[in-house]
Amino acid sequence: MALYAMTILTFMDSTDCYAQNAKTDSLSILLKSHPQQDDRRAELLLNLANESMKLTPEQALKYPDEVLSFQHSIKDKKNVSAAHRNRAAIMMYLSRHSEALESYSQGLAVDKAINHEVGIAAGLANIGLVYMTQAKFAEALKYFLPALKMQEKLKNEINVGIMLVNTGIVYTEMGNYDQAMKNYEKALPIFRKYKHNGGQSHVLGNIAILHKKNKNLYEAVKYSKLALQIADSVSDLRTSARENGNLSGYYSELRQPDLALNYGSKAIVLNEKINNKKSLGFNFQNFSDAYFQKHDYLKAKFYALNALKIAREVDVLDLQRDASLGLSEVYTALNMPDSAFSYYKKYKEFGDSISNDQKKNEITRMGLKYEFDKTEAVYREKQILAEGQLKQQQLQLALNRAELQRGLQQRDLQKALLDNEKLSSGEKQKQLLISKNNEKLQASKLNALSQEQKLSKLEIRQLWLYGILAIVSLASLLIYILNLNRIRRLKFTNILERQQAEQNTLKLEHQYQLSESELSAIRSQMNPHFIFNVLNSIESYIMDSDKRTASRLIQKFASLSRLILENSTRSLVAADKEWKALQLYTELEAMRYDSSFTYSFDHADISLNTILLPPMLIQPLIENAILHGIVSSAVTDAHIAVNMRRSDQTIVITVHDNGIGLNAKISKTVINAIKEKSIGLKSIRERIRLINLQYHGSASFTVEEGPDHKGTLAVISLPLLGVDSIEIY
Template identity: 35%
Template sequence: MSHASISRSVCVILGVLGYVLSGLCQPGQPLDSLLSELQAHPQKDDRRAELLNGLAYLLHTSDPQRSIAYATEVIGFANQLKDRKNLANAYTQQAIARIVTSDLDSAKIWGTRSLELQRELGHKEGIAASISNLGLIYYRLNNYQQALAYFQEAAQLFNEVGSPTAVMIYLNMSAIYAEIKNFRKAEEYIFLARKKNGETGDKRIEAYALLNLGTLYTDEGDYEKGRQYLDSALYANQVVNDQANIAKVYGNLGSNYSRMKDYRRSNGYYKQALAINHTLDNARSIAANSTGIGENYIMLDSLSLAYSYLSRGLSLGKSAQAIDVQRDASGNLSRYFEQIGRYDSALYYNRQHALLKDSLYNESSQKELTRLELQYDFDLKEQGYIQQQAIDKLQIKQLWLYGALAIVLVGGVTGYFLNRSRLRGIRMRTEMREQELTLQAETLLFQQQLSESELKAIRAQMNPHFIFNVLNSLECYILENDSRSASKLVQQFAQLTRIILENSTQSMVTAEREWLAVQLYVELEDVRFDHTFDYLFEADPSLDLTKVILPPMLIQPLVENAILHGLRHIPDYRGQLEVRMTQTDGHILITVVDNGIGLATAAKAATAPYKEKSIGIRGINERLDLLRLHHPESCPSLTIDEIHENGKTGTRVCLRLPLVYANFQSMNPDEKVQVKEGI
């Protein structure tokens, strides 16, 4: 498990609407002065609503429960308000305070109400702020695609109305790019936010920016630079008394020292973060901190403490709907159970970790994030072109005022066509660049798919259950003093392992090696199941298996399914497995036939339907999709049918692959392949 993901807290800004929009005061007005004014103004009117909303905003990161109480009071006398913006602002304060406590379902309800009311009022700045807060909620739910779309929409609205609040959105967008590992883009938005904030000098913005930079450099592996920014962020957030961000700084310092393998110091920072998050009742951050502490205890060999913290982290991560925290906790629980020798539990949590990881970074969401990024950059440039065009028109008007009519006409016509040509050229270059980036992204995704499918194939062949069962069989032979059988089993297992590992380094291998690997696997499974079935391997004599090449690790999962889900459950007759390799119409046809219990019965007996859901079948289909890209003229396919013969059921699987020869050599029909039969 990588330390990179544990308790990583990129900072996103809460409640960009703030109390500035309520018309209350300037940022930085002391809390005591607001409390005094509130006490002196008991009337339930718009002024009291402004004061309550201001207090709710000031307290949302340090005392979210009080913030909720102040906003609730405003909602209680909503019928007496003349300015409904105050009610919309109260809805916003409800949303951001609940984000701090990780009550994301309630936060989404209040955020949606705020957006609906702001749209009804036609308040553009309020609409942008509400959209930004919804983006923050989806960010916390690890839905980065939806979050980025909301942040981009909010940034465009803030820029349209000329609001300085746009600087806050840039920090939120930097957090999204950091999550998807686009560190340069994240750094670009942070520096843009700091540059624009230099005009107003908002200490809260600077504190957020320092925290994000510290987290960013830690993720990139520059731990010293990361700690320098995190130390600066700690001081800056203490100045503005942002307790939520102080906890994030401590959590990120814990992650930083954990990566440096200073686990005891790391736990010290994590526990400081944990204490603050308990006061804030922030379930998500408590889960992340607990997971980080649990991982450190694994490294310190304090396994009982590790299990306590990791279990807590997983439980709270589920309640807070934090997929990334659940992923990290599951991965570390897998390591914990592996160390104590409970391999079944270790395998379970390892699978949970893989599923959660895939749900965060699936192919479609990555493509959508890339598209949103390109579209947003294009829109920004387009806005720049429009602004420049407006400036050009103003200059032409000035020439019309101070110059001759003829010069104005000539200049106007010339400028128009030059500007039109320039815009056309810029758009063409932008489109070409977008196409180039899209092609690069598709190439990277294809390489990633190929690597992942090969890894899945290796796992399908060398899964833990198979290895453990072979070792158990070996142990039985040893205990029975059957040294000959034990030695043969060791040789077969070693030969199979070597072939699988060697084949996994190649995208294409000879059919001879793949054929041998499948035979060795079946022989080992035959020993495992105490010779309860017969098997037959038959290859077309016209095929030269030493020259024909095919993708490795495609046949074994089909044979495994036939044995484990078909032959294994035969009630009252002897099983028969037949594996054949033939050639037809420029293709190789591999057929696996068993007389097992059949598809329908196997689906009922299994905890999950293996034909559609198993990793092996899914991995084969993925690799066939990739194979079609290399051989578009062929039609690689996989078909599975249930057969009924002589009153018995069975299954026939047909794998169709293109016939390819190594180094483009022709087939030698005189060479024969040895066929091995086991009874």
């Protein structure tokens, strides 16, 4: 199978294209109106070259040649280097590689002379493209790696993506498939980000070639068709020709000659249209392989000879090798051993030459990789050193700023001290003035005092009289206020004591009702009938000499009695103790009724020792389920399920049996009457009412039919009370 793997991406810098979206006819009109040989005419000629080089490269060649003819009159030398690159690109389309290399080198020299970094990066990349097109991959890598570095420095993402693709092609041809795939995977998101259709189609096509080299032909077909779809959508003739040719090769290797001929014929038409001889040679070789598979040896020979002819013209060794092998196989099939042997010898010669070139390329690639890594390390060391120097400068600047700030603070402090001294001096003067005024005041007071002493003897008796009257009045007023305040306190204390007495009365009444309810629950739980039956069962096991079962029954009955007595002393108990008492009770009843029913307890990963439950509230529901739901029915798989789950700030406990249910053979009214009189239900409702009074209506109790009208479902909802959240009485 013949593939042309060099799916190359070309690019130009900003000086290469001016108004690329303008039409050729409008540019021609502008060119006629501007005959002066200056920068403006050069720009128009370069735009015309860009518009027409892909469709009519030979006609487009006149435009860059005209620019170069008056290059000495051009002020902006970027237009001169762009003209050299345009001319080289046209030569690449015409497969005139030596002339393309010469033009790219001339453009690079101009860009270096004017230190035009964008142009230098483009020139290096394009020279690498020429070498890659000639299968001189080691030489191509010498130019691609520094071009990639420059594009990364210039932060031109599109050109970085292009360089990643072209470098990936070189790695592919040199056998480094992992590095090639890494390059393609980096480039594809860049082209998708900028909706660069050409870049996407080239990357997808090259990924297809990688899959082909890894013998994964179906993946190769998949990615090649994606590339072809994008190329056809934007009328990219070169890419369409390439992918049609590659698909022809893939299907030929998959032994599907009809599909190979279908895609190959499209590729031939397109390559003849754009005059791409090298690709045309690969197309002919794919045609030869397809006809050989169809046993049409004459057509296979015809296309193989044409492929070999083109391979010699464009000097492509791998195509000459494949064409020679194809002709050897064709002549063997035509029973012409001499010709077959002759072409087989040529095949071996070309194969040995390619193998030697590959070895040289690998040695050169390793050397280039070493130099590249060494340059990369030096660059990183310089970058780290520059960052260190920058940090040192920033630190010195911060120290200078701190020193300046400290100087300003010292200046402000000195100013404050000076102001303080001025204030102190003013304060001393004020104190001195006050002292003098005080002396004068004392003298005047002495004079006034001598006069007052004379008057005081006359007024002393009057003052005593007024003083005694004032004291009597104040004492009377104070006594009145104190009495008034005492009366008010007594009234307030009386009101508080009356309210407290009422609250205590309500609390005692509530406690009495709760105690009566709990006592009723104890009576219902430990009713004599249950105790009598358990003791009868124990006696029966003893009489039957089943001492082990009798012992177990006594132990469980003793444990249940102890738990009930312990729990009966409190209004709330730890849930693990209450849960254990319920399990013991159910187990005793199951043993008493000869295991006529099964049971299950599930608390849904609730930590029972951290919550509180009212004691002896759930047991009557289990007893009702056993006595009224299961024992009185003929259910063979009788089962009682007791579940506990948490819902927000409540604990929901359900008791479900699959017994006769609420809608048994007798009427619902009678059943409800029996259930209403069932053991403990009235006590449960009373306790729920009291719990709601105490915890503001957060408890509920319902009895209803079970799911699917099977049995009875009793549901109790209680407030979530933690062990640390409430005092247990």
